[in-house]
Amino acid sequence: MKQQLLRNFLDSRTEPVCAYVYDLAHLRRRAERLRQALPPQCSLFYAIKANSDAPILQALLHRTDGFEVASLGEVERVRAIDRSVPIIFGGPGKTDAELEGALQQQVMLIHIESEHQLRRLDWIARRRHQVADVLLRVNPAQLPQDAKATLRMGGEATQFGIDQAQIPAMIELALSLPGIRLKGLHLHAISNNLDAQTHLAVLTHYLTLAETWQQRYQLQFEWLNVGGGIGVNYGVDHAEPQAQFDWERFCNGLAALIATHRPGYKMIFECGRFITADCGYYLAEVTDVKTTHGKHFAILRGGSHHFRLPVSWQHDHPFTVLAREAWPYPFARPAVQDAPITLCGELCTPKDTLARDAHVARLRAGDCVAFLLAGAYGWHISHHDFLSHPHPERVYLDG
Structure with missing residues (x-):
C-alpha cells in the first residue's frame, strides 16, 4: 500500500490514531499470483485462523480454491460468505x-x-x-x-x-x-x-x-x-x-x-500468514516520548492487547514512521532524533513492547507508527479487552 493512502487515512482522524488498515486490492492480487504460480495439480486453500474478518474472506473467495478452518465457528464464518465454497x-x-x-x-x-x-x-x-x-x-x-x-x-x-x-x-x-x-x-x-x-x-x-x-x-x-x-x-x-x-x-x-x-x-x-500478512498495517499514534535510565521510549495508543504478534513470537516488529505536523499544545513537543528508541504500548506491563532499540531519524509525540506485515495473527490472537482500552478501528481499503 502506498504511504499516501495511509496518510489520507491519518488526515481524516482527529482522535489519537489506533487502527488496523487492510489493502484488499493488494490481497486479491497476491492470492491470484500465488495460486497461478502453483503447478496445475495443486490447490491453494486459505487458513482463516490467520485473519478471519469477513472482508478478508470475501476478497479471497474464488481467488483461492477454498478455506481451511479449525473450529465450527470458523466453518460458520466461511458459510456466512458463501454456502458452497x-x-x-x-x-x-x-x-x-x-x-x-x-x-x-x-x-x-x-x-x-x-x-x-x-x-x-x-x-x-x-x-x-x-x-x-x-x-x-x-x-x-x-x-x-x-x-x-x-x-x-x-x-x-x-x-x-x-x-x-x-x-x-x-x-x-x-x-x-x-x-x-x-x-x-x-x-x-x-x-x-x-x-x-x-x-x-x-x-x-x-x-x-x-x-x-x-x-x-x-x-x-x-x-x-x-x-x-x-x-x-x-x-x-x-x-x-x-x-x-x-x-x-x-x-x-x-x-x-x-x-x-x-x-x-x-x-x-x-x-494463512503467507497470504495475508503483507496486506495489513497496524497504526498507532505516539502519545508520549521520554527517556529513562538513558534509554528512549515511545508510548503508543495501542500495544500488544491489539497486536500481540511481536510479543508472542519475541521479535522486534518492522515499522515505518508517518510524520504528522499538527501539534495542538502550547508547549514543546517531546521528540527523539537520530537515536534508538523502544516502542511500547499503553498496558501496565513491561512486556507490552513491540520493537526494541530501533533507530529512528526522528520520532515525536503526535507522529504515527505503522507496523508492517500485520495482516495475519495480529488482532485475531490478541487479548482485546485487557485493561478495557478502546478497540482499534479496523479499516478495509479497496482500490
Missing part, C-alpha cells in the same frame, strides 16, 4: 458438535487426528445417514535433518496427528467403517519455514510416505494435504522487511518434484 477442517480437538456441524455444513474434507476422533465421526455420520470424507493426519516419525522452522508440529512428540507407526492400522480401520470414506493423508509438520529448498525436501518426504502406503494397501488417494508452514520473515532493519520465502523458486521445484513422483492425487496447500 470448499472447506477443509483441521484441529486436534474436534467435539461431537463440531463433527456433526461439519457434516451439516457440507465440509469437503475432515482431517482426522486420532482413532477416537475417527470412530466418533463414523458414529455421527452413520446416525445422520451420511458418509464423511476424511484425510488421516500423520505425525511422521522423522523429518529431513535441515527441516528447521519456528514451530514443529510433527517429526517429534506433539499433540498433532497420528503417530506414523499407527497409520497402517488406522488405514485398515478407516476402510472398514461404513460412515467413513478415506480420501488421503494430511501432513503438516513445520510452521513458518522461510527456505524454499527446505520445504521441497519436506514435501519429498511426504510424497514418499504417501506412495508407500498407497502401494501397500493398493489404494489411490485423491488428496494429499501438505499443510501450510510457509513463513513470513519479520526480521528487520527497522525500516524494511528482509528477504521473504522464494515462492517462484519453490513452485518451480515443486513442478519438478511432481514430474518425478507422478502422484495420482491432487495436493492441497493451506497457507
Whole structure:
C-alpha cells in the first residue's frame, strides 16, 4: 500500500490514531499470483485462523480454491460468505458438535487426528445417514535433518496427528467403517519455514510416505494435504522487511518434484500468514516520548492487547514512521532524533513492547507508527479487552 493512502487515512482522524488498515486490492492480487504460480495439480486453500474478518474472506473467495478452518465457528464464518465454497477442517480437538456441524455444513474434507476422533465421526455420520470424507493426519516419525522452522508440529512428540507407526492400522480401520470414506493423508509438520529448498525436501518426504502406503494397501488417494508452514520473515532493519520465502523458486521445484513422483492425487496447500500478512498495517499514534535510565521510549495508543504478534513470537516488529505536523499544545513537543528508541504500548506491563532499540531519524509525540506485515495473527490472537482500552478501528481499503 502506498504511504499516501495511509496518510489520507491519518488526515481524516482527529482522535489519537489506533487502527488496523487492510489493502484488499493488494490481497486479491497476491492470492491470484500465488495460486497461478502453483503447478496445475495443486490447490491453494486459505487458513482463516490467520485473519478471519469477513472482508478478508470475501476478497479471497474464488481467488483461492477454498478455506481451511479449525473450529465450527470458523466453518460458520466461511458459510456466512458463501454456502458452497470448499472447506477443509483441521484441529486436534474436534467435539461431537463440531463433527456433526461439519457434516451439516457440507465440509469437503475432515482431517482426522486420532482413532477416537475417527470412530466418533463414523458414529455421527452413520446416525445422520451420511458418509464423511476424511484425510488421516500423520505425525511422521522423522523429518529431513535441515527441516528447521519456528514451530514443529510433527517429526517429534506433539499433540498433532497420528503417530506414523499407527497409520497402517488406522488405514485398515478407516476402510472398514461404513460412515467413513478415506480420501488421503494430511501432513503438516513445520510452521513458518522461510527456505524454499527446505520445504521441497519436506514435501519429498511426504510424497514418499504417501506412495508407500498407497502401494501397500493398493489404494489411490485423491488428496494429499501438505499443510501450510510457509513463513513470513519479520526480521528487520527497522525500516524494511528482509528477504521473504522464494515462492517462484519453490513452485518451480515443486513442478519438478511432481514430474518425478507422478502422484495420482491432487495436493492441497493451506497457507494463512503467507497470504495475508503483507496486506495489513497496524497504526498507532505516539502519545508520549521520554527517556529513562538513558534509554528512549515511545508510548503508543495501542500495544500488544491489539497486536500481540511481536510479543508472542519475541521479535522486534518492522515499522515505518508517518510524520504528522499538527501539534495542538502550547508547549514543546517531546521528540527523539537520530537515536534508538523502544516502542511500547499503553498496558501496565513491561512486556507490552513491540520493537526494541530501533533507530529512528526522528520520532515525536503526535507522529504515527505503522507496523508492517500485520495482516495475519495480529488482532485475531490478541487479548482485546485487557485493561478495557478502546478497540482499534479496523479499516478495509479497496482500490
